Amino acid sequence: MTTISRTEEILLLMVCKLGDEAFAMQIREEVKALTGKLYSIGGIYVPLDRLTAKGLLKMEDMASDEERMGRPRRRFAITSQGIMALKETREIEQAMWDISPDVLQKMGLG
Amino acid sequence: MTTISRTEEILLLMVCKLGDEAFAMQIREEVKALTGKLYSIGGIYVPLDRLTAKGLLKMEDMASDEERMGRPRRRFAITSQGIMALKETREIEQAMWDISPDVLQKMGLG
DNA sequence: ACACTTATTCTATTTTATAGAACAAGTATT
DNA sequence: AATACTTGTTCTATAAAATAGAATAAGTGT
Numbered sequence: 657m658t659t660i661s662r663t664e665e666i667l668l669l670m671v672c673k674l675g676d677e678a679f680a681m682q683i684r685e686e687v688k689a690l691t692g693k694l695y696s697i698g699g700i701y702v703p704l705d706r707l708t709a710k711g712l713l714k715m716e717d718m719a720s721d722e723e724r725m726g727r728p729r730r731r732f733a734i735t736s737q738g739i740m741a742l743k744e745t746r747e748i749e750q751a752m753w754d755i756s757p758d759v760l761q762k763m764g765l766g
Numbered sequence: 767m768t769t770i771s772r773t774e775e776i777l778l779l780m781v782c783k784l785g786d787e788a789f790a791m792q793i794r795e796e797v798k799a800l801t802g803k804l805y806s807i808g809g810i811y812v813p814l815d816r817l818t819a820k821g822l823l824k825m826e827d828m829a830s831d832e833e834r835m836g837r838p839r840r841r842f843a844i845t846s847q848g849i850m851a852l853k854e855t856r857e858i859e860q861a862m863w864d865i866s867p868d869v870l871q872k873m874g875l876g
Numbered sequence: 877a878c879a880c881t882t883a884t885t886c887t888a889t890t891t892t893a894t895a896g897a898a899c900a901a902g903t904a905t906t
Numbered sequence: 907a908a909t910a911c912t913t914g915t916t917c918t919a920t921a922a923a924a925t926a927g928a929a930t931a932a933g934t935g936t
Contacts, residue, residue: 661771672865672873675869681884691858693769695925696927698926698927702923724881727882727884727932743874748800752776753856755783764849765849765856771924774892790915791913791914806894807916808893808895808896816891834902834913835911836914837900837902837913838901840915
């Protein structure tokens with residue numbers, strides 16, 4: 657059972673969403689678009705590297721393939737382990753919010 | 767905008783769910799029932815106190831009211847600020863998972 | 877060579893998570 | 907009244923994650 661943090665969850669999901677375009681800076685933009693929050697450079701790379709080290713992501717060096725300005729990028733992709741972690745997270749998240757409608761209503765969350 | 771961690775999210779929700787029975791040890795059991803994971807003592811009190819300090823929870827001392835064995839308990843309740851934080855978290859969580867069905871299917875998450 | 881562009885590495889600090897021993901505050905018992 | 911018993915909280919220490927951004931790297935264009 658690999659419990660992941662919310663940051664890790666969102667990064668894994670953005671990698672899935674971006675597919676072939678899952679590069680660190682694109683992920684950063686996607687997160688910004690989604691949450692309205694601009695993560696710092698470290699706020700992206702640090703967890704991406706950690707997820708890779710843990711085996712939830714894998715990464716590929718684009719050095720030779722690309723023809724564009726600037727330093728070559730690294731492309732991320734989710735692994736089967738990463739997918740399992742997402743599934744589990746989603747289930748817990750759903751269970752968490754499985755509260756009686758009365759309670760939700762009372763809080764204005766219904 | 768008060769972004770909360772997943773631990774904070776689950777604690778806030780369990781406080782809502784438990785209502786009048788939102789005591790630290792009951793919360794701990796509820797979290798265990800929900801996630802299958804037994805949090806340590808500190809794993810419950812530390813974030814509960816932090817949430818209280820931040821104003822997302824308030825707490826009430828049950829010293830005089832209760833007639834039961836053992837030390838008096840403290841009861842927690844969510845504040846309007848706590849509710850707002852939950853709303854926001856839920857929205858982000860929903861936005862996060864708002865991915866094209868194709869992608870979800872491909873990952874076996876559809 | 878040198879400037880320019882883009883991306884990543886690296887380091888430091890703050891905040892959270894995690895764990896559990898020690899302690900506190902009651903009730904029951906003798 | 908003293909002592910055991912029961913339950914809950916406080917406190918302290920360590921590991922992990924979040925946060926920030928300067929420094930550096932690795933290409934392309936001139």
